[in-house]
Amino acid sequence: MDLTLxxxxxxxxxxxxxxxxxxxxTHQMTQWxxxxxxxxxxxxxxxxxxxxxxxxxxxxxxxxxxGYTDCAVVFEELGRGPVPGxxxxxxxxGAQIVFEGGSEEQKKSWxxxxxxxxxxxxxxxxxxxxxxxxxSVETRITKSGDGFVLAGKKRFVFDAEAAxxxxxxxxxxxxxxxxxxxxxxxxxxxxxxxxxxxVSAAEVVFDQARVASQNVISAxxxxxxxxxxxxxxxxxxxxxQVGACQEIFDFTVEYTxxxxxxxxxxxxxxxxxxxxxxxxxxxxxxxxxxxxTLWLLDSGQPAKAGGHEAKAIASEAYxxxxxxxxxxxxxxxxxxxxxxMAHSVLAHTLYQYLGTPAHHKRLxxxxxxxxx
Amino acid sequence: MDFNLQQDPPELAEFRREVGAxxxxxxxxxxxxxxxxxxxxxxxxxxxxxxxxLANKLGRKGWLFPMFPKEYGGAGLTMDxxxxxxxxxxxxxxxxxxxxxxxxxxxxxxxxxxxxxxQKREFLPPLTRGEISVWQVLTEPxxxxxxxxxxxxxxxxxxxxxxxxxxxMVGHHVPPDYLWTLVCTNPQGKRHENLGWIHIPANLPGxxxxxxxxxxxxxxxxxxxxxxxPAKYLVGGENSGWKVANTHLxxxxxxxxxxxxxxxxxxxxxxxxxxxxxxxxxxxxDRIRDTIAEMILELNxxxxxxxxxxxxxxxxxxxxxxxxxxxYFQRMARLRNGERLQQIMGIDALVQDxxxxxxxxxxxxxRTGPGQLHGGGTLDTDRxxxxxxxxxxxxxxxxxxxxx
Numbered sequence: 001m002d003l004t005l006x007x008x009x010x011x012x013x014x015x016x017x018x019x020x021x022x023x024x025x026t027h028q029m030t031q032w033x034x035x036x037x038x039x040x041x042x043x044x045x046x047x048x049x050x051x052x053x054x055x056x057x058x059x060x061x062x063x064x065x066x067g068y069t070d071c072a073v074v075f076e077e078l079g080r081g082p083v084p085g086x087x088x089x090x091x092x093x094g095a096q097i098v099f100e101g102g103s104e105e106q107k108k109s110w111x112x113x114x115x116x117x118x119x120x121x122x123x124x125x126x127x128x129x130x131x132x133x134x135x136s137v138e139t140r141i142t143k144s145g146d147g148f149v150l151a152g153k154k155r156f157v158f159d160a161e162a163a164x165x166x167x168x169x170x171x172x173x174x175x176x177x178x179x180x181x182x183x184x185x186x187x188x189x190x191x192x193x194x195x196x197x198x199v200s201a202a203e204v205v206f207d208q209a210r211v212a213s214q215n216v217i218s219a220x221x222x223x224x225x226x227x228x229x230x231x232x233x234x235x236x237x238x239x240x241q242v243g244a245c246q247e248i249f250d251f252t253v254e255y256t257x258x259x260x261x262x263x264x265x266x267x268x269x270x271x272x273x274x275x276x277x278x279x280x281x282x283x284x285x286x287x288x289x290x291x292x293t294l295w296l297l298d299s300g301q302p303a304k305a306g307g308h309e310a311k312a313i314a315s316e317a318y319x320x321x322x323x324x325x326x327x328x329x330x331x332x333x334x335x336x337x338x339x340x341m342a343h344s345v346l347a348h349t350l351y352q353y354l355g356t357p358a359h360h361k362r363l364x365x366x367x368x369x370x371x372x
Numbered sequence: 373m374d375f376n377l378q379q380d381p382p383e384l385a386e387f388r389r390e391v392g393a394x395x396x397x398x399x400x401x402x403x404x405x406x407x408x409x410x411x412x413x414x415x416x417x418x419x420x421x422x423x424x425x426l427a428n429k430l431g432r433k434g435w436l437f438p439m440f441p442k443e444y445g446g447a448g449l450t451m452d453x454x455x456x457x458x459x460x461x462x463x464x465x466x467x468x469x470x471x472x473x474x475x476x477x478x479x480x481x482x483x484x485x486x487x488x489x490x491q492k493r494e495f496l497p498p499l500t501r502g503e504i505s506v507w508q509v510l511t512e513p514x515x516x517x518x519x520x521x522x523x524x525x526x527x528x529x530x531x532x533x534x535x536x537x538x539x540x541m542v543g544h545h546v547p548p549d550y551l552w553t554l555v556c557t558n559p560q561g562k563r564h565e566n567l568g569w570i571h572i573p574a575n576l577p578g579x580x581x582x583x584x585x586x587x588x589x590x591x592x593x594x595x596x597x598x599x600x601x602p603a604k605y606l607v608g609g610e611n612s613g614w615k616v617a618n619t620h621l622x623x624x625x626x627x628x629x630x631x632x633x634x635x636x637x638x639x640x641x642x643x644x645x646x647x648x649x650x651x652x653x654x655x656x657x658d659r660i661r662d663t664i665a666e667m668i669l670e671l672n673x674x675x676x677x678x679x680x681x682x683x684x685x686x687x688x689x690x691x692x693x694x695x696x697x698x699x700y701f702q703r704m705a706r707l708r709n710g711e712r713l714q715q716i717m718g719i720d721a722l723v724q725d726x727x728x729x730x731x732x733x734x735x736x737x738x739r740t741g742p743g744q745l746h747g748g749g750t751l752d753t754d755r756x757x758x759x760x761x762x763x764x765x766x767x768x769x770x771x772x773x774x775x776x
Contacts, residue, residue, distance in 0.1 A: 001373065001376060001377060001451070001452075001457055001683055002374045002683075003374075003375070003683045003684075004373070069373055253762060253764055256764050256765065257763075267764040269753070269765075270752070270759070272763060272764075273755060273756070273759035273764050274755055276759065276762065277605075277697070277700065277758050280693070280697060280758070280762070281697060281701050284697065285673040285677075286678070286702075289676065291373055292676060295373050295375045295376075309668075311668060312669065336547070361662065361665035361669065362658070362661065362665070362670070365664065365665050368668070369655060369661075371656055372653075
């Protein structure tokens with residue numbers, strides 16, 4: 001047993017932390033979130049240059065061949081930003097879907113482009129607002145000429161505005177689920193930003209959008225490919241949320257020392273201390289759930305239940321950490337110019353992204369105790 | 373990171389085989405006591421004797437405190453060996469860190485840290501060999517969580533301390549050999565500088581023990597009436613009891629860590645597979661599955677906090693707030709799980725089942741939710757200590773004491 005990071009991971013952590021400090025200073029980051037300008041192409045390019053895009057993939061495909069924990073250490077630091085953009089959605093999950101389900105030819109021609117940051121393949125899965133299982137896939141795919149056409153409306157596509165391509169889950173005429181890659185520039189695709197207490201979220205409409213037959217990743221078993229990709233990547237997203245919780249914990253504790261009210265630092269008040277305790281519990285619950293699952297993945301053990309558990313705990317943790325921080329920061333924390341607001345909006349968005357905690361708890365139970 | 377508890381470094385394979393075979397031999401006839409972990413509030417004499425006997429056998433091999441030096445009754449082994457021992461015991465529902473009713477798990481490390489060489493040589497072997505049972509007796513009627521407000525006096529008189537006072541809500545149903553306690557050695561002294569820590573033989577004249585029947589089972593009140601305790605039993609020096617208390621409390625308050633799985637979920641699932649409503653097994657019902665999922669998440673979080681604390685303790689890198697965080701979370705989770713059990717199995721959650729050990733008895737789990745909210749200090753003191761360890765509300769960040 002050794003619950004510390006190894007030397008390489010410590011180095012990855014430092015490089016990522018320095019990157020966040022240099023490229024995503026807090027005042028800049030809060031502006032991006034306030035203005036909803038969360039896709040920063042130059043940032044994505046730099047991250048790709050360092051090797052964080054497609055980090056999990058083998059070097060033969062242009063990836064970094066990194067272990068799961070190695071990759072998570074980087075994403076934890078990115079979460080501290082919180083560094084916006086499709087680093088996870090396209091660079092990790094999208095890349096992994098292609099790796100899990102693509103033909104050798106597709107992998108050889110697509111993955112190097114993805115790893116260089118030239119292609120950003122963003123998954124578009126659920127058509128309905130509340131649901132992420134196979135039942136949420138309603139967009140239809142039908143044969144047309146020597147290719148296919150897509151028709152449907154994906155209600156919540158995270159990082160859609162950054163996409164160069166979408167990986168679309170679509171229902172075939174037989175009711176099966178296909179996965180296809182579609183160029184965002186194709187005719188018949190509209191991306192409409194969702195406005196409200198959410199960020200980097202858009203609705204994507206496919207109106208008879210054409211898909212070339214060589215861009216079909218899977219004609220029938222798209223869902224199992226998606227599942228396999230999620231099993232390996234949900235803990236990375238969880239680590240990103242862990243980093244965000246750590247940042248919230250740190251700046252909240254700092255605030256309890258500097259903010260003076262009623263003639264003393266607010267940290268003197270035990271009720272304020274209690275909010276910090278609650279943040280720490282959520283933070284550490286998420287941290288150890290994520291890293292235990294990452295260890296399972298790194299050591300080749302079954303991690304399906306663990307991945308769902310980690311996503312459920314981490315999304316709840318991020319959400320609650322923000323809420324407790326709001327209790328401490330009160331008014332100033334509600335200013336869109338305050339870093340807490342960037343976290344708060346993102347935490348609510350990630351709570352929904354790829355399924356709510358309730359959804360993942362059910363999937364965890366199904367993995368542990370399959371229904372008859 | 374390596375969370376593994378089962379795959380040992382190659383040089384430990386032989387040790388695991390040895391421990392496994394030894395446990396099999398020594399548990400023979402006691403297999404039905406599976407999950408009879410460290411502590412039971414049920415007055416089961418057979419179980420108590422079996423556990424104490426097993427502790428003694430383990431202790432004679434140095435296996436109760438495998439990382440302690442041999443001269444103090446340990447085995448001079450490594451953390452990997454400790455993990456092997458723990459995990460082999462877990463197969464029988466036992467836990468090394470709890471050492472079977474003796475409380476040595478807390479007392480021995482504190483003596484190792486604060487005792488003089490003479491005290492270590494005299495006090496440690498009976499503890500580390502599992503020969504004696506010690507009660508920690510800290511709570512006083514007026515003090516509650518504020519144990520530094522200690523009214524039990526120990527006044528020096530020649531070669532002895534004369535102890536007078538009262539402790540409450542301590543111990544269990546079988547009388548102890550020693551009482552491990554905080555006393556006031558200087559009634560005129562300043563708070564925290566007026567205390568002593570003392571190891572009192574329980575058979576000295578002037579000690580009276582009376583059972584208290586509480587929500588969580590039998591505890592005791594202890595009366596000291598002019599008890600003459602030889603001065604050699606004072607640990608940590610004159611008026612220096614508070615530093616000893618800090619080490620003791622860190623271990624008591626979650627900092628000791630542990631590895632192992634709470635068996636409760638396993639039994640809940642078993643219940644839900646056996647019982648049905650409207651022709652449908654409970655385990656097939658989505659609402660019940662959702663409730664079980666919440667229990668699993670919290671018990672897994674607790675398991676991970678425990679393992680983290682275990683690692684930090686034995687790697688000698690004390691976690692700043694891990695102990696109190698675990699303890700606060702454990703108590704709140706236990707309380708929530710009590711309610712979840714009631715939601716899942718209705719009145720069955722409130723009816724005692726003597727056919728199973730109490731660690732998996734639903735009634736015990738529900739009752740001890742509120743019943744164990746305060747042992748060793750309230751939830752509020754947990755959070756208070758947390759704040760100090762993180763440095764909230766005070767300019768100084770309080771350090772976690774190092775323990776072994």
